[in-house]
Amino acid sequence: MNIGELSRKTGLATSRIRFYEKIGLLKTVRRKANGYRSYPPEAVMVLNMITTGQQAGFSLDELRLLLPADLSQWDHHHLLTTLQQKVRDLENIERKIAENKARLLAVLHEIEAKPDDMDCAANAERVMTQFGWHLLPHRETDQDDS
Structure with missing residues (x-):
């Protein structure tokens, strides 16, 4: 053809x-x-x-x-081990995706749980502290007063 x-x-x-x-x-x-x-x-x-x-x-x-090169010449053992390894690789990827999703959902839940009387910056600091993350200190830029 x-x-x-x-x-x-x-x-x-x-x-x-x-x-x-x-x-x-x-x-x-x-x-x-x-x-x-x-x-x-x-x-x-x-x-x-x-x-x-x-x-x-x-x-x-x-x-x-x-x-x-010739489909009648499959190496059965090589084919099986390669496919089994790919399944394991995909299972590891699925596990990592599930872990990342769970982390993101936890962060999202905490952000959404912002107390009404708290501003966004304070809420961000609260959430970051809760997850063990630390804000970088704010650096003032030097300005020339002339």
Whole structure:
């Protein structure tokens, strides 16, 4: 199939397909006598795997190492260990995001709990002290009185 048909089947721009070919991710390309690219049916699957891999958090370099030149030559052990490591990486990211969200929600709650008779600056100092943060001392700028 030609690049236009491959683009329609995958939803990828032709420039993206050429890019994947250029960086060595799409290796199933053949050139016809007229110089046009010709792609076998499995190119659709390879491009879908690349897209899915990127959405799962794999970098293009990681995908280049993971995808064999010939899809019938998968290294089962390498594939499993790589996918398991990516799952662990994503779980660590999820944990960090949850921790950051909890911290932000706690700060937000304290800011919203500002007593009615307290101004914003005093409330900021109260919140920062509560969380163990310290304000930098205010520095007056020297002004020339002349």
